[in-house]
Amino acid sequence: MRKKIMTLAARIAASIAIVALAIFVGLEIFLGLYNPVETSLALMYEHEQLLTINGMIFREESYITSSDDKVLDYSVSDGEKVSAGDTVAMAYKDSEDADTGKQIEELQRQIDTIKSNSTVNDYYVLDLDSIKKDIVEALYGIAGVCGESGVGDLHRLTEDISGSVTKKQAATGAVLNFSEKISELEREIGELKDSISVSPISVTSPEAGYFFSQCDGYENAVDVANITSMTAEDFRNVVPSEVPDDAVGKIAKSYEWYYLFTADRATAQIFREGGSVELRFPTSGASSFPAYVDKVNYTEEEALVVLRCDYMSDEYAVARNQTVQVVTQRTEGLFVDSSAIRINDGITGVYVLVGVEVKFRKVEALYSCEEFVIAAADGDSDSLRLYDYIITKGNDLYDGKLIYRQT
Numbered sequence: 001m002r003k004k005i006m007t008l009a010a011r012i013a014a015s016i017a018i019v020a021l022a023i024f025v026g027l028e029i030f031l032g033l034y035n036p037v038e039t040s041l042a043l044m045y046e047h048e049q050l051l052t053i054n055g056m057i058f059r060e061e062s063y064i065t066s067s068d069d070k071v072l073d074y075s076v077s078d079g080e081k082v083s084a085g086d087t088v089a090m091a092y093k094d095s096e097d098a099d100t101g102k103q104i105e106e107l108q109r110q111i112d113t114i115k116s117n118s119t120v121n122d123y124y125v126l127d128l129d130s131i132k133k134d135i136v137e138a139l140y141g142i143a144g145v146c147g148e149s150g151v152g153d154l155h156r157l158t159e160d161i162s163g164s165v166t167k168k169q170a171a172t173g174a175v176l177n178f179s180e181k182i183s184e185l186e187r188e189i190g191e192l193k194d195s196i197s198v199s200p201i202s203v204t205s206p207e208a209g210y211f212f213s214q215c216d217g218y219e220n221a222v223d224v225a226n227i228t229s230m231t232a233e234d235f236r237n238v239v240p241s242e243v244p245d246d247a248v249g250k251i252a253k254s255y256e257w258y259y260l261f262t263a264d265r266a267t268a269q270i271f272r273e274g275g276s277v278e279l280r281f282p283t284s285g286a287s288s289f290p291a292y293v294d295k296v297n298y299t300e301e302e303a304l305v306v307l308r309c310d311y312m313s314d315e316y317a318v319a320r321n322q323t324v325q326v327v328t329q330r331t332e333g334l335f336v337d338s339s340a341i342r343i344n345d346g347i348t349g350v351y352v353l354v355g356v357e358v359k360f361r362k363v364e365a366l367y368s369c370e371e372f373v374i375a376a377a378d379g380d381s382d383s384l385r386l387y388d389y390i391i392t393k394g395n396d397l398y399d400g401k402l403i404y405r406q407t
Helices: 002-033 095-117 128-146 154-171 179-195 224-229 232-236
Strands: 038-041 044-058 061-065 071-074 087-092 201-204 209-212 247-252 257-264 276-280 289-298 302-309 321-337 342-344 347-354 357-362 365-368 372-375 389-393
Touching: 071 095, 087 095, 087 247, 095 179, 224 257, 224 289, 232 257, 232 302, 257 321, 276 302, 321 365, 321 389
Parallel strands: none
Antiparallel strands: 038 389, 044 257, 044 321, 061 247, 071 087, 087 201, 209 247, 257 302, 276 289, 276 321, 289 302, 321 372, 342 347, 347 357, 347 389, 365 372
């Protein structure tokens, strides 16, 4: 009997030992496989290296003058192209007459909008999808303008919506009679004209070019014809002249303008005469445009760089002094967080997760900084590839390790 009890106890002990061993082995396997890691997808990324410089804009400019000491209401925007004889402003006796003149202009625009959009004879009026798209885009534009401090485009966007709604009504067969509305607006214009104490005088452009309302005295400070012969010292000696009392604006005779700045010799060598660079004004967002390197005049320690550009925009055209970003290099490749970079047997690379297995992939850095690396995307089969799962966080990583899951 005692022998049977011993045998039973031995069996129980053996069973417990087997279960414990199974739990231990299972736990070891589980812990080996269940080793959560964090990953990021290898995606294409374009990185730009930017050089920020400070300089001045010069053009071939001439003053627009008016002998009448009156309140001006400008008819064209800064940077807008005008022809010789075009009206650029109306000179009123006082601010009250000027305000009345603006009301007249607004009413006349309403009449022009109604007349141009109230007919169904034009093919574009019949395109309902296009009309609806125009309305939606204008609404989004108004929402964007209202979310910003400036409202310069609000008037134009409101006119766009009004015109598009009129087109939609006409295109859908609505019976529209605008004669009464036009007559009403014309009566208002007549009454406003009668209320003006002195008829305004038209200020015209003496020549064709691009109009600017602000004068700063630098209009004739630099001879554009000889601008490429200037040195850094010449540039520092440029000073503004006194603006004539009768100046009411200016005309840039050509769409070309020059951007001048000084730089040390190392920086100046980025700019090669006869070549081109990409410029970007920080205020204009991500849009960039080409500029041509007309001249780099070196002295002992520095150089004057003369860039020429034929891109005209009212976003920056008013200010003489401008901060500009130059795109010195553009690198495209796979984005890799610097924390994922590893050195394995002297080879730089990253660990990636392929299914449940860890693999080491080589990385050829095209660009690197403290935060990230841009890696070549056209390497061999052992290199990092597009859409690989890069392991950015994990413990005890090695080639061939099995990972139960990823997070």
